Amino acid sequence: xxxxxxxxxxxxxxxxDQTRLPAEIVIVDGGSGDRTFDIISGFxxxxxxxxxxxxxxxxxxAKDMSGNDGKEEKGNRSITVRLLQEKGANISLGRNIxxxxxxxxxxxxSDAGCYLHPRWLEEINSSxxxxxxxxxxGMNYAWCNSFxxxxxxxxxxxxxxxxxENDYMPSSRNISFKKKYWEEAGGYPRDLDYGEDMKFNxxxxxxxYRLSFTPRAKVYWKMRKNLVEIFKQFFRYARGDALGRMYPxxxxxxxxxxxxxxxxx
Numbered sequence: 001x002x003x004x005x006x007x008x009x010x011x012x013x014x015x016x017d018q019t020r021l022p023a024e025i026v027i028v029d030g031g032s033g034d035r036t037f038d039i040i041s042g043f044x045x046x047x048x049x050x051x052x053x054x055x056x057x058x059x060x061x062a063k064d065m066s067g068n069d070g071k072e073e074k075g076n077r078s079i080t081v082r083l084l085q086e087k088g089a090n091i092s093l094g095r096n097i098x099x100x101x102x103x104x105x106x107x108x109x110s111d112a113g114c115y116l117h118p119r120w121l122e123e124i125n126s127s128x129x130x131x132x133x134x135x136x137x138g139m140n141y142a143w144c145n146s147f148x149x150x151x152x153x154x155x156x157x158x159x160x161x162x163x164x165e166n167d168y169m170p171s172s173r174n175i176s177f178k179k180k181y182w183e184e185a186g187g188y189p190r191d192l193d194y195g196e197d198m199k200f201n202x203x204x205x206x207x208x209y210r211l212s213f214t215p216r217a218k219v220y221w222k223m224r225k226n227l228v229e230i231f232k233q234f235f236r237y238a239r240g241d242a243l244g245r246m247y248p249x250x251x252x253x254x255x256x257x258x259x260x261x262x263x264x265x
Contacts, residue, residue, distance in 0.1 A: 001028065001032065001112040002036070002112075003032045003034050004112040005032070005034040005035045005036045005039055007113050008039050009043065010115050011110075011111075011115060012040065012043045012044075014114075014115045014117075014118070014120075016047060018120065018122070019118055019119050019121075019122050020119075020121050021079060021121075022079065023078075024080045024081075024102060024103060024104055025080070026082045026099075026101050026102050027082070028084045028085070028086055028089065028095075029085045030086060030087070031087030031088055036112075082101055084097060084098070084101065090192075091188075091193060091196055092187075092188040092189055092190050092196040095172065095187075095196070096187045096188050096190070099179060102179065105178060105179055105180075106125065106176065106178055107176065107182065108121055108125060108175070109172050109173075109175050110173050110219060111221075114219050114220060115222070116218075116219055117218035120174075120218060123138070123216040123217040123218075124175075124176045124214065127176075127212070127214040127216070133181070133208055133210055134212050135175065135176070135177040135201075135209055135212065136214055136217070137168065137171065137176075137214075138170070138213075138215070138216070138217025138218060139163075139174070139213075139215045139216075139217065139219075140173060140174050140218075140219050140220075141157070141218060141221070142157045142223055143220040143221055143223065146225070148226070149224070152224065153223055165212070168211055168212070168213045169201045169211060170211060172196075172200065173197075173221060174218075174219040175197075176217075177204075177209075181207075184207055185203040185204045185209075186203060187200075
């Protein structure tokens with residue numbers, strides 16, 4: 001999480017509204033300069049009482065790396081929430097810190113700036129782990145509020161009919177795997193600020209793991225708001241993939257699509 005004060009509440013609310021709540025939530029803030037960290041902290045401090053289904057929960061909130069500074073609320077079921085801050089952490093380091101602090105055997109990963117379908121966690125966990133060495137990814141949809149964002153989505157977001165399961169590469173905004181698989185693959189590559197999830201996928205495949213797809217696990221990804229943000233995103237993804245020596249054709253298509261889009265605008 002980094003400087004997501006405009007979108008973080010939507011993500012957190014979608015997490016709270018899951019039909020199946022997690023046993024543990026770990027969030028790493030990379031040193032946000034806005035109100036992101038305070039918003040997250042306030043959200044979990046306010047999340048007491050009953051879940052939407054009527055199930056009472058108990059929250060244990062840990063705000064440091066040791067996990068000792070806990071606050072518990074009364075209830076029948078415990079959900080441990082770890083809110084950690086690592087200033088200067090890139091997305092790879094943030095993911096690695098979060099996963100290393102998770103106590104569970106199964107890990108489900110998403111990002112701030114996304115909105116989770118209410119059945120996301122239930123669906124991605126019901127599908128993952130059915131066969132040995134399997135990693136499960138879900139379907140990503142564009143979260144658009146403007147014409148510009150819808151045009152961007154057409155350029156970069158594959159539709160369901162375009163996904164081929166035999167060469168599917170999941171995004172880490174929508175993925176689930178066993179923690180030991182992450183360990184054996186060496187975690188997310190720490191030298192990549194962008195494109196780290198695709199490199200992680202390649203490392204998993206090299207270890208003999210199978211990447212599978214379930215369309216029922218849905219995540220909505222918020223598109224960039226303006227042309228400056230769009231081209232920053234294109235450049236960062238291209239740079240990350242170049243450092244990882246991945247997808248030269250994809251980025252040629254992105255560049256040509258973006259150039260054509262600008263010409264039309």
